[in-house]
Amino acid sequence: MVPLKKWPGKEPHKMYIRSLWVDHKGETEQLLNSLNHYLSGLDYIPELVYIVSAGEANVLLERPVVEFLVQLEEAGHNIQFVGSACTSFHAALLSYSKRHEEDALVINLELGKERQQECLDALGIGIKPGQDGLDVITGVAVSWLCRHYQERSLCQISSCDILSQAPSLNGAPELVQNLKKLMATDLDNSCRVVSFDIQSRWAKGLLKGFSHEDKTHWLPSVELDGLHYLSIKPLAEIDKYCLRDEIEGLWIITLGGGGRAGCLRVHRTPQANGQLLSRLVNTETVSLEEAYQGFNAAQSLEDAYGQDHLPHVRGAMIYPQKKYRGRHNQIFHWVLGSGSWRSLLENQGAKHG
DSSP states (O other): OOOOOBOTTOOOBOEEEEEEEEEOOSOHHHHHHHHHHHHHTSSOOOSEEEEEOTTGGGGGGSHHHHHHHHHHHHTTOEEEEEEBTBTHHHHHHHHHTTSOOSEEEEEEEEOOHHHHHHHHHHTTOSSSTTSOOOEEOOEEEEEEEESSOOTTOOEEEEEEEEEEOOSSTTHHHHHHHHHHHHHHTTOOTTEEEEOOOOSOHHHHHHHTTSOHHHHTTOBOOSOOTTEEOGGGHHHHHIIIIIIISOOSEEEEEEEETTTEEEEEEEESSOOTTOOBOOBOOEEEEEEHHHHHHHHHHHHHHHHHHOOOOHHHHHHHOSTTOGGGTTOTTEEEEEEOSSSOHHHHHHHHHHHHO
16 A cells, blocks of 8 residues: 655645535536536636546536636636546645645536446446446536635635555555544544445445444435435535534545545634645646547447447546556546647537537
């Protein structure tokens, strides 16, 4: 198991969520309209904008999504497409922690029910016969990150990690021990753990590593009855428990495909010592065009030949690959070789027009 490492030569800093918005009502175009309406009401939009989606570049097969990104790009925003399965919000936080911008917007685009569901089905944890039963709830979310406290700041993030289960017989017990060790560093009476109990055999197995006493005061996951919010889960739990229920401190645990466990420590009241620990972040840079073509080819197999395309969907995804197992804080950064979202849109139009 790769240990968590501090990043040498860089001082830790603070991180706050200035505003947070989540919407799960409707399909792709309705949700994008709702998103645009929300963004239009902000004082301004930071130049740095992170786009995350648990389904990686598969979400870009939804043409309105690419059109939305073209609008952002042409309005002068620096778009960074990052992710790490359902811990993709954590990936954006880790990426932002290594940059120097004062603030950034993170936009979660969990759009296209079929696109997102086929990623889970391809891993055997979705809703196909004999699978775990995770049923995607599409949605969008926006969180405004900033480095300095402001009167309107909603909460503070003092810890963010994506732990990874090693591909060994002891991988699961080691992951449980790493979770316990991490949470023990900052667990007091004012802090509540949010459960990661979801409709997943892997999740149920990990939970057995915690005693009944450990779990007695845990708050329930927002994901009940198999409903799966993908990368929006931790944001929905910040909204529910921190902002609405006004719980002072939270440890939010979010499981992600490929053996990942995202850990967030959130304070409702800013902490004098609540600096975000500076971690070594493993970033894999990936061609966005190639990733898009992989998902597009998988979809074409189903459309043209009616073939079972799920093995090809799995092959197009990067996060399940075994070589990344055991690497803590592994994130993926998809980069446009063309340098332009409009060129991707025009290429998409040429193929489907």
